[in-house]
Amino acid sequence: MPFDETEPDPRRVQKWFLDTSPVPDKTFELALVLGGTVSAGAYTAGALDFLIEALDCWEAARAGGDPLVPQHRVVLRVVAGASGGGVNAAIAARALNYEFPHVPQSRTIGSNRAGNPFYDTWIGELTLPRFLETSDMATGLISILNGRAIDQSARNIVSFSGAPKNRSWLASPLRLIFTLTNLAGVPYKVDLTTGSETFVDHADFMRFAVNYPGREATEFRPDELLLDFGQGIPDAIGWDRFSEFAKGTAAFPGGFPPRELSRPVEHYRWRIVPQSDPPPGDRPYFALTPDWAAMQLSGAASADGQYSFLAVDGGATDNEPIELARTALCGIVKRNPREGDKADRAVLLIDPFAGRAELGRYKAGTLVDNLGALVNTMIQQTRYDSRDVVLAADQRVFSRFMLAPRQPPDSKRPAIVSAGLAAFIGFACPAFMRYDYMVGRQSCRDFLRKEFVLPEANTKVFGGPWTQHQKEAYAQDAGPGFLPLIPLAGTAAQPQDLDSWPAGQLNPESYRRAIEDRFRAILRIAAPKPLLWQIASIVGGRISEGLVADKVIHAMNNYLEEAELSGAEV
Numbered sequence: 001m002p003f004d005e006t007e008p009d010p011r012r013v014q015k016w017f018l019d020t021s022p023v024p025d026k027t028f029e030l031a032l033v034l035g036g037t038v039s040a041g042a043y044t045a046g047a048l049d050f051l052i053e054a055l056d057c058w059e060a061a062r063a064g065g066d067p068l069v070p071q072h073r074v075v076l077r078v079v080a081g082a083s084g085g086g087v088n089a090a091i092a093a094r095a096l097n098y099e100f101p102h103v104p105q106s107r108t109i110g111s112n113r114a115g116n117p118f119y120d121t122w123i124g125e126l127t128l129p130r131f132l133e134t135s136d137m138a139t140g141l142i143s144i145l146n147g148r149a150i151d152q153s154a155r156n157i158v159s160f161s162g163a164p165k166n167r168s169w170l171a172s173p174l175r176l177i178f179t180l181t182n183l184a185g186v187p188y189k190v191d192l193t194t195g196s197e198t199f200v201d202h203a204d205f206m207r208f209a210v211n212y213p214g215r216e217a218t219e220f221r222p223d224e225l226l227l228d229f230g231q232g233i234p235d236a237i238g239w240d241r242f243s244e245f246a247k248g249t250a251a252f253p254g255g256f257p258p259r260e261l262s263r264p265v266e267h268y269r270w271r272i273v274p275q276s277d278p279p280p281g282d283r284p285y286f287a288l289t290p291d292w293a294a295m296q297l298s299g300a301a302s303a304d305g306q307y308s309f310l311a312v313d314g315g316a317t318d319n320e321p322i323e324l325a326r327t328a329l330c331g332i333v334k335r336n337p338r339e340g341d342k343a344d345r346a347v348l349l350i351d352p353f354a355g356r357a358e359l360g361r362y363k364a365g366t367l368v369d370n371l372g373a374l375v376n377t378m379i380q381q382t383r384y385d386s387r388d389v390v391l392a393a394d395q396r397v398f399s400r401f402m403l404a405p406r407q408p409p410d411s412k413r414p415a416i417v418s419a420g421l422a423a424f425i426g427f428a429c430p431a432f433m434r435y436d437y438m439v440g441r442q443s444c445r446d447f448l449r450k451e452f453v454l455p456e457a458n459t460k461v462f463g464g465p466w467t468q469h470q471k472e473a474y475a476q477d478a479g480p481g482f483l484p485l486i487p488l489a490g491t492a493a494q495p496q497d498l499d500s501w502p503a504g505q506l507n508p509e510s511y512r513r514a515i516e517d518r519f520r521a522i523l524r525i526a527a528p529k530p531l532l533w534q535i536a537s538i539v540g541g542r543i544s545e546g547l548v549a550d551k552v553i554h555a556m557n558n559y560l561e562e563a564e565l566s567g568a569e570v
Contacts (some may be wrong), residue, residue, distance in 0.1 A: 008222075008269055008287050016221045017272045017285065020331045023344040026071065026463045028454075028485055029171075031078035031325040033349045034085030036315030038252065039126070039418040039426025040352035041084030042433035045118035046103075046440025047350050047403060048088055050496065053102045054448055055169045057490035068473050070487050072462055076170055080177035080325040083315035085350070086249030091117050091157050093176050093210045094239065097229055098162035105438045105497040112430055117160045119437060125153040128428040132514040134521045141525040145518075147247075147257040154247050158239035164213065172215035175224070175328055176208040178249040179314030179321050183258065184300050186268055186307075187291035198291050203317035204309075205324060206245050206263065211236075223270035225263070248311035255424075258312045265295065265307040274332045284333045322347055322400075336399035340455040343398035348452070350403045352416055352436070353423075398454055403447045405439050413564050415439070417502060420559035428556070431505035432565075435498065442496040445488070453482040461485075503565050508556035515549040 023029050034044055055076075061069045081089030095117045103109065103119045112124035130149035136142065182204035190197050207224035211217055211233055220226060228236045248259035271288040278284050295301035300308050314321075329345045330336045336345040405415035416436040418426025426433045454461060462483055466475065474487040560566035 004266070004269065005289070005292055008272070010283070012222060013272055013285065013287070017270075017327075018331050018333055020329065020334065025460060027073045027075055027344070028461050029075050029077050029329060029345040031080065031329050031345075031347045032076065032089075033320060033322050033325045033347055034079065034081035034088050035349060035351045035353070036082045036313070036319040037084030037088075037352055038423035039084075039122075039433060040416055040423045040436060041088055041126075042122040042418060042426060043352040043405060043416050043436040043440040044085060044088050044350050045091070045122050046437035047444040048092060048440075049102055049116065049118050049437075050441040050444040050492070051448075051486075052092075052096070054445070054486050054488055054492040056167065057492040058487055059167070059169060061489035068467075068470050069489065070462070070466065070470060070474060070483075074169060074486055076174065078171075078175045078177065078325050078328045080179075080321040080328070081249065081314075082179040082319050082321055083250055083252070083313050086178045086246060086314055087121070087157075088118065089176055089178065090154075090243070090246035091121060091160075093174065093208070093227065093242075094157055094160050096167060096170060096174070096210075097164065097212055098160065099165045100160075100162055102491070103437070104441065104491075104494075105499060109434075112434075117157060121153055121157060123430050123433050123437065125149065125156065126427060127430065128511065129514065131427060132511070132518045134518055137521050137525060141522060142257045143255060144522065145255050147251075150247055150250065150256060154243040155240075157246070158243045166212075166214060170212060170215075173209040173211045173217040173220075173226075175221075176210055176227075177321060177324050177328065178206045178208075178245055179318040179324070180204040180206060180245070180248050180261070180311045181253070181313055181316040182309045182311055184298070184309035187294040188271075188288045189291045190289075198294060204311070205314070205318070205321065208242065208245075221270075223267045245311075249314040251312045253312045253316055258310050260308065261311050262306045262308040265290065265292075265301050265305055268307070272332060320349060320351065322349060338397045338399045340396070340398045341457045342460070343454060343458065344460055346399045346401055348401045348403060352405060352440075353419065401447075401452055403444060403451075405436075405443055412562065413501070417563065417565060420563060421555055425506075425556060425559060428508070428511065429502070429506040431499075431502040435502045438496070438498045442498060445492070445496045448484060448486045448488060449477040450479070452485050453478045454485060455481055456483045457481075501564070503567055506556070506560065506565065508553040508560070512546065512549045512553060515552055516546050519548045 034048075037044055055074065058069070062071060079089045079092055081087070100116050101107075101114065103114050103116050107114070109119070109123075113120055114124075126149060131145040133146045133148070136146045136148050182202050185200035185202045186204065187198050187200050190199060207221060209217060209220050209224050209226050211226065211228045211231065213229055213231055216228070216231060216233060225242075226233055226236045227239065227242055244259060244261055248261050250256070251258050268290040269287070273286050273288065275282070275284050275286055292301070295307060302308070318324075326336065326347050329347070336347075337343050407413070407415040414420070416439055417432045418436045426436065456462065456465065459465075466483060471483075474489075475483050478484050557566065
């Protein structure tokens with residue numbers, strides 16, 4: 001099919017990119033942003049587990065007719081994620097249609113399977129032994145680590161089911177956004193005074209509309225794919241195809257396999273960006289124009305209107321998609337009210353890495369050292385936009401919130417234990433990820449009690465003053481003059497304890513054989529000829545004798561020592 005190179009319909013631009021529906025009275029709308037995590041995704045998973053439990057418990061208490069239960073509503077409209085945050089967004093999209101058990105610290109779990117898709121994915125499935133298996137190399141060398149565990153986990157996520165659960169606090173539809181790093185790139189034409197120029201954009205993203213049974217939407221954005229649960233909605237893509245995009249956002253560059261994806265090329269006509277200070281009477285936006293000829297010439301664009309590309313970790317280009325979530329709430333040329341007495345929408349960033357950060361290298365080292373420093377720099381730089389951090393920290397701004405673990409004061413112990421070795425170490429120890437999962441639950445409970453609040457003067461959301469009995473029951477920790485947006489009821493009101501500090505739970509030496517086998521197999525594929533094998537072995541430091549394993553195990557032991565994780569709990 002020929003590509004439509006005309007300007008997008010201004011009426012549709014107005015409807016989906018500029019206008020936003022007003023927030024109903026006694027309602028607060030929420031967009032979640034789930035940042036990139038690697039194994040620290042267990043923290044985000046625990047936080048989401050508790051947030052869902054808290055909203056369910058509040059809804060149940062309100063339905064029970066208790067006159068003390070606050071009657072305003074919080075509605076989740078958007079979930080945006082990158083990398084491991086995208087994995088958690090995918091889990092939420094599927095699981096929110098069903099009942100599932102929550103996992104407080106007091107619950108005993110056997111074999112790391114809890115029937116909870118967040119817990120089972122991070123603690124039971126994404127593990128280092130599975131990533132070090134060599135079965136994937138029968139078809140060639142694709143990535144440093146085996147991605148088949150991710151494939152299986154994705155299948156489990158999109159096939160998850162249970163007793164249906166109607167959650168009225170979910171918007172209809174729930175809008176989902178994944179960031180992707182598009183290795184092919186998207187060419188756009190720009191008309192300059194000197195002629196037409198083309199630039200290529202690699203920071204890509206996907207939008208989805210998730211339709212839950214009984215509350216299906218009838219209108220959709222022109223740049224999103226549709227998901228349903230068997231209701232027969234026209235053009236719904238199916239959960240298996242959706243899982244490919246989830247795997248794409250989580251494909252850590254080089255570490256896990258890149259993913260071959262495709263989408264309607266028409267989506268790229270709807271990359272609408274705001275125009276700064278437009279002249280009077282001019283439209284407040286630009287519509288970027290894809291270079292259709294360049295797409296066809298590359299072979300990526302097909303005759304049926306699909307655009308194919310290779311994707312890796314969305315966090316490599318946008319690790320905290322706050323702007324995508326924010327504009328999904330209010331449109332691209334507006335902003336959400338920030339004042340405490342007027343706020344009715346907010347973006348909530350859940351970020352495992354908001355604590356103390358280590359500085360990188362300041363002196364040149366070996367090639368490996370310098371490359372490692374470069375990778376670390378790129379990871380750190382894509383984590384935040386300084387403006388977003390400042391707004392989230394500003395106590396006068398009530399349209400931005402951030403939930404993050406907090407490092408114990410005057411302690412060498414990290415806020416979460418899975419942050420070591422560029423946040424890969426959690427995969428080596430399920431006890432580490434379980435600990436972080438419980439930290440996520442605990443910190444989410446504390447956040448909802450103390451920080452996710454509005455001034456009680458905000459009558460648009462709260463509907464009027466709370467009684468003293470309501471304040472005593474639900475607002476004791478919110479601070480004078482403030483009320484919680486999500487009151488804690490039922491099991492969510494109970495304290496959330498942590499596991500014991502997981503010292504002595506990881507023995508790095510137990511991975512020596514698997515590391516050696518994996519890297520020996522990598523080198524043999526990369527250098528299949530005997531002479532090349534000998535040269536590569538020398539250059540690589542005689543990998544067959546375990547130098548790579550020595551370095552990895554040494555780095556793991558160093559982290560365990562620094563984080564007070566190397567011995568038994570004191």
